[in-house]
Structure formats: C-alpha cells, structure tokens
Amino acid sequence: MPPSPPDYDAAAFPPFAVTVDLIALTVRDDALQALLVTRAEEPFAGELALPGGFVRPDEDLNAAAARELAEETGLHQVPGHLEQLGTYGAPDRDPRMRVVSVAYLAMAPALPDPEPGGDASSAAWVPVAKALESELAFDHRTLLTDGVARARAKLEYTSLAAAFCPPEFTISELRHVYEVVWGARIDPRNFHRKVTSTAGFLIETGRSVTDGPGRPAALYRSGPTAVLVPPLTREP
Amino acid sequence: MPPSPPDYDAAAFPPFAVTVDLIALTVRDDALQALLVTRAEEPFAGELALPGGFVRPDEDLNAAAARELAEETGLHQVPGHLEQLGTYGAPDRDPRMRVVSVAYLAMAPALPDPEPGGDASSAAWVPVAKALESELAFDHRTLLTDGVARARAKLEYTSLAAAFCPPEFTISELRHVYEVVWGARIDPRNFHRKVTSTAGFLIETGRSVTDGPGRPAALYRSGPTAVLVPPLTREP
DNA sequence: ACAATAGTGTCTATGAGACAATATAAA
DNA sequence: TTTATATTGTCTCATAGACACTATTGT
Numbered sequence: 001m002p003p004s005p006p007d008y009d010a011a012a013f014p015p016f017a018v019t020v021d022l023i024a025l026t027v028r029d030d031a032l033q034a035l036l037v038t039r040a041e042e043p044f045a046g047e048l049a050l051p052g053g054f055v056r057p058d059e060d061l062n063a064a065a066a067r068e069l070a071e072e073t074g075l076h077q078v079p080g081h082l083e084q085l086g087t088y089g090a091p092d093r094d095p096r097m098r099v100v101s102v103a104y105l106a107m108a109p110a111l112p113d114p115e116p117g118g119d120a121s122s123a124a125w126v127p128v129a130k131a132l133e134s135e136l137a138f139d140h141r142t143l144l145t146d147g148v149a150r151a152r153a154k155l156e157y158t159s160l161a162a163a164f165c166p167p168e169f170t171i172s173e174l175r176h177v178y179e180v181v182w183g184a185r186i187d188p189r190n191f192h193r194k195v196t197s198t199a200g201f202l203i204e205t206g207r208s209v210t211d212g213p214g215r216p217a218a219l220y221r222s223g224p225t226a227v228l229v230p231p232l233t234r235e236p
Numbered sequence: 237m238p239p240s241p242p243d244y245d246a247a248a249f250p251p252f253a254v255t256v257d258l259i260a261l262t263v264r265d266d267a268l269q270a271l272l273v274t275r276a277e278e279p280f281a282g283e284l285a286l287p288g289g290f291v292r293p294d295e296d297l298n299a300a301a302a303r304e305l306a307e308e309t310g311l312h313q314v315p316g317h318l319e320q321l322g323t324y325g326a327p328d329r330d331p332r333m334r335v336v337s338v339a340y341l342a343m344a345p346a347l348p349d350p351e352p353g354g355d356a357s358s359a360a361w362v363p364v365a366k367a368l369e370s371e372l373a374f375d376h377r378t379l380l381t382d383g384v385a386r387a388r389a390k391l392e393y394t395s396l397a398a399a400f401c402p403p404e405f406t407i408s409e410l411r412h413v414y415e416v417v418w419g420a421r422i423d424p425r426n427f428h429r430k431v432t433s434t435a436g437f438l439i440e441t442g443r444s445v446t447d448g449p450g451r452p453a454a455l456y457r458s459g460p461t462a463v464l465v466p467p468l469t470r471e472p
Numbered sequence: 473a474c475a476a477t478a479g480t481g482t483c484t485a486t487g488a489g490a491c492a493a494t495a496t497a498a499a
Numbered sequence: 500t501t502t503a504t505a506t507t508g509t510c511t512c513a514t515a516g517a518c519a520c521t522a523t524t525g526t
Binding site: 193213 | 508
C-alpha cells in the first residue's frame, strides 16, 4: 500500500483552471443541431469547438454555464433546459495548462441565429451529424457525443422533449422532436394516445392552430410531470 | 447585455483547487451504508465528512477517485463500481478558498472495516439513514443525498445491483440488495423469474450453496448486460 | 414430519403497438 | 372532391404482479 500524505497543505494546493463547456442542442430544419464556435485563439485557432469559458472567481458553476449560453446565443434569457453533464479533467486535455471542464447540456427550442458581428460572432448552429464528422478542438468530440447520448436517453423517461419546443406547442411538434432526436419514425396515433394519457405531461390550452392542410391541432403547454412512467420507448 | 471580455488571458486564469469526494456505498447488516471519515483538521475538525482529497497535478479525475477509495478502505483493488456523480462548486462551499469538488459514486460489496491505526484510521461504514441525521462537513449532505438517489435510480434500469454483491452470488443475495437499497419488499418468485429471463444479466456457475434450511441456491456471476430492458420497477 | 428457502407454473389486468375509422382543414 | 393532418377507437399480443405449487434442504 503506497504511503500517502495525510492531506495536502491547503495553502499549497495544486492550481487548476476550471471552465464550463456547453453542449447546446436544438431541433432545427428536421435535424438535431449543436451550437459551435470557431476558435479565434491558440490552441486550435480556426477550429470548431464547443462554446465555453473560464468560471469566474465568485461565480457558481451553473451561473457560469447560463452566462456562457446567454453570451453565445445573444439572448438574455435562454428558454429550455440546462443541466450538468459531467466533468472532464484528463491531465493533457489542454496543452496550455491543467484545465478541468464542467460540461453542461442545454436543450432549447429553435433560436435565431447568433448575430454575426456581436460578441458571439463566431457561433453558429451546426447539425450534430455534421459536427461529429468534423475535427473538434480539445476533447470536445467526446463531450458532444456524451451530451447527445444523454439527451437521447432522457427523452425516454422524462418530459424534456418539451424543452425543444416553444412554450406552446402541438403534439405533432413534440413528436417531431422525438423523431429527429431519435432518428426514428413514430406512429402519430399511438404517440398521441401515450402523451395525452400520461397525467401531468401536457396541459391543454384550449386553443388550436392550423398549419397547412389537415385538421387544426390543439395547443398544449408543458405540465408539471418531469418523469414519465411508463417511459416512451425508442425501439419499434 | 453585459459586455463580456472576449476571453480570459490564459495566463491569468482564476485559480481553483480541485478535489474528489467519494460517496462509497455498500450493503451491510441489512442496511445501505456509506463510508465516512472524521475530519482531523480545520475546517469542520471533528465532524463527519465524505472521504476525499485534492487531485494531484498530473492525475486523472477517475484515477484520483480510485486512489482515494483505495486509501480510505485500505484495499489495493476495491471491487464494485465507480462512476462520476457530479461536480459541486458553489463559491462559498469551502471557507478556505475556491474549491470545486468532483463527486464520485462507488458501489461495493461488504468490505472489511477500515483498519484503525492505518492511514484511513478515521474511516468507518455508517448507515446512510444515520449519516443523514448527522451534521456533515461542507455540502456533503447534499452529495450523499444525490449519490443515494442516483444509486436507487440506477438499480431500476441497470445491472449495477451486482456491484453490491461478491463475485459469485445467489438470487436471494441480489434481491436483498434491491430490498435494502429501495427499502421495499420484493416478491422472491417474480424477482427470480425477472432476473433470470433478462438475457445477459446473470451467468450460471453451475454450482450452488446452502445456507441454513431450505433448498440450495444456485450461484451466479454478473453478466455482460449493463442496461436492463425492461427495467425492474420500484413500486409494488 | 415440519419449517424454511429455492424455483416453476398459472392467471389476470394492463399496456404497447398495429391499424381502422372519423374530424377538419387547405388546395 | 382530393389530400393531408389530427384525433379517437379497436384489436391483439406481451408482460407485470398475484399467488398456487413443487423441490430440496436443516431441525
């Protein structure tokens, strides 16, 4: 058994840099898309990367993630869902120094394109399939893969799909989220029955909208139920 | 929108300390128990805390967690399962300085008590129910609560319950893990049918053991299936 | 024999998936 | 009308839970 020091001297702690990185996902143009930036500085200058940045000295981790998301999208208040995904801290993941990155997963409805020329000039929404074909800076391919896997899994047993929808949405829009994220067709009739029979998942607004031909669709808001029992299954 | 600096100067990054903390769980004496230490130093000297310590300058996060687990249990190689739980970094969570802690969840079979007098002299297994009644240092009550919730949830849809069992175990032992972690009785007959009919969950060893009266129980090893479909449900 | 635990078989209600049928709109 | 989408209804098969029953041990 290796004899280990009883504890480090608190004043001599090894210094780390701590960053937050964002896997911000949305559904646009029938595709799952992620927010990516083009790095302006070394290392990996000119390459695609996940948005992120250093946590400030007196800033909570979640606050740092929310701040970065707002900065990169150009919106004050970003709708949708934000949760911690995991922390990545391999000693050599950043060539400059020891950096530990706390990754956050954001799920948002379709947002306007980030303003070119603004602070987030280099940010853009990119289909996940295309992003995973590209080179990504640091270990960001791993982060993106993990984030997408988490999102896909969570659609099964939580009501998070609604985070990809605007505040009021039709059941077709919700189904479309599932179909795009899972990459699978879903029977509209069974889906309708399932989501409407899960208590607390959806709240009727009483209104309806008509888009193109066909019977108008009822509008719903997201309900209080976060965990779906039974879950929606992915394998037809 | 607050104008934010385009990026921090990499050389002027805000320094953080990074630690790993362990939620090490086991099933002993019909109770879910956690490994706790009594702190020797300020802050919170004399109080109960989760085991943990600083990540070393060239150490991976998972390696740091595995090292701490080995140190605190007194075992070179700790059986069971180790996974990242989440990262806790509120600015004031450590009164000394800015500390970001990566929490790891460990699930192990019943282990010998840590050697008093050794390096882990202050470590001991404590029933979770009792631990949550006590004061815990830092935000460790939150970490412990989150870890237990994760473990309970994961028993439903993964084969992780076997991590609480020795390498070879009976179906009764496995069921006992579920009953203790969930705090609910499970019908032995339906449980038997369920776990044996989930392909890849259990592997027969061909041997059996007899403990007390009753028919001998077949011995199984854990199989390759990590995700249980369909899941075992918690609500009878 | 009796008690205790392991393991198998059976029944029933529920729910998922397939798909027919109806409702209501645009073209 | 034709077409497209929304919504409801029906049928069938699989399965979860309740529980009777058999198997095999210790006392």
